[in-house]
Amino acid sequence: MAAVIYLHWTATGYDWIRPGHYHSIIGGDGRVHRLHAYSVDLPAHTYGRNRNSVALSCACMGGIPNPWTLPPTSAQLTSLCAEAAAIARSWGWQASDISLQSVLTHAEAASNRDGRVMHDNYGPVIWGGTGERWDLLQLEKNGPSDGGDQLRRRIRALLRGDRSPTPPSPSAFNGETMIQSRGEDLAVQIDEFGRSWAIAADLLSRYEIPYAWDASLRRILIGSIDVAPTYRDDAVQASVGWPLVELTLQTGNxxxxxxxILRPGPDGDRAWCRVVEFAEEFGVSMSYDPLVLAERRGG
Structure with missing residues (x-):
């Protein structure tokens, strides 16, 4: 079965971010929370359609009794389309590849609008369904029932580049300095906001954390079993302007x-990550003024 992108809403508040359900969830402010690598199958986002697919979801529509008191925000829909376009681009798709067969809302999938998977229609009542799932049928209260068509038009436009915003300028770096890590020097770069970045492989090696670089999917596979992701609100976003790299646990999901981020260097492109974020995620003790990394807690 060809790869498909499914578009959802969570039927929750704007800050509901939980792993296991969707590959990425977009908060009410438009921030994309990448929870699972797009290369893995998740078990339960779209009935009968979870293999070879990616699920993106907006955290919204959880108002009780009226879901429209928490509608999809403009920032969420913009990020939803941008993320879908980025995935499509990474797969080598063109604007012409964005169709009802390749990008569907859950409302459309539940009603089998693409004719792909024959099952009981649990989609919108207006399409003959039971009404259990109507994600993104409408993008605004009392709006037209063509949410999927609207989103696909926006994704095609982003792939064509005819209505995309000016690409963000890559975040600036102000040169190299040294910090202490496990009692030894570690070269870091300081960005325009004063945050320290280091080559991810250098940090992983310094703390003897097993890893493997997956160049085809632009990710680093982490072999450690004692890391629990915290799904940070301040995770690096595409607005940083550099190609993104994921550090992903080497497990089934x-x-x-x-x-x-991926930055060029004299020895080729290298993956960099924020030093403090790395330390917090991997349980490394820190002190400040100056920044010093000690040992992993419990390690």
Whole structure:
């Protein structure tokens, strides 16, 4: 079965971010929380359609008794389309590849609008269904029932580049300095906001954490079994302007530990991550002024 992107809402509040259900969840402010690697199958996002697919969801529509008191925000829909376009681009898709067969809302999938999987219609009542799932049938209260068509048009436009915003300028770095890590020097770069970044492989090696670089999917597979992702609110976003890299646990559902960036160097492109974020995610003790990394807690 060809790969498909499914678009959902969570039927929760704007800050509901939980792993296991969707590959990424977009908060009410438009921030994308990448919870699982897009290369793995998750078991329960779209009935009968979980293999070879990616599920993106907006955290919204959880108002009680009226879900429309928490509608999809403009920022969420913008990020939803941008993330879908980025995935499509990484798969080599063109704007012409975005169709009802390749990108569907859960409302459309539940009603089998693409004719792909024959099952009972649990989609919108207006399409002959039971009404259990109507995700993104409408994008606003009392709006037209063509949410899927609207989103696909926006995704196609992003892939064509005819209505995409000006690409963000890559975050600036102000040169190299040294910090102490496990009693030894570690080269870091300081960004425009004063945050320290280091080559991810250098940090992983320094703390003897097994890893493997997956170049085809631009991710680092982490072999450690004592890391529990915290799904940070301040995770690196595409607005940083550099290509993104994921550090992902090497397990069946491949949870994302943290997101880094890919920067060119004299020895080729290297994956970098924020030093403090790395320390917090991997349980490394820290002190400040100056920044010093000690040992992993419990290690």
């Amino acid at each position: 491949a949870p994302v530990i943290l997101t880094g």
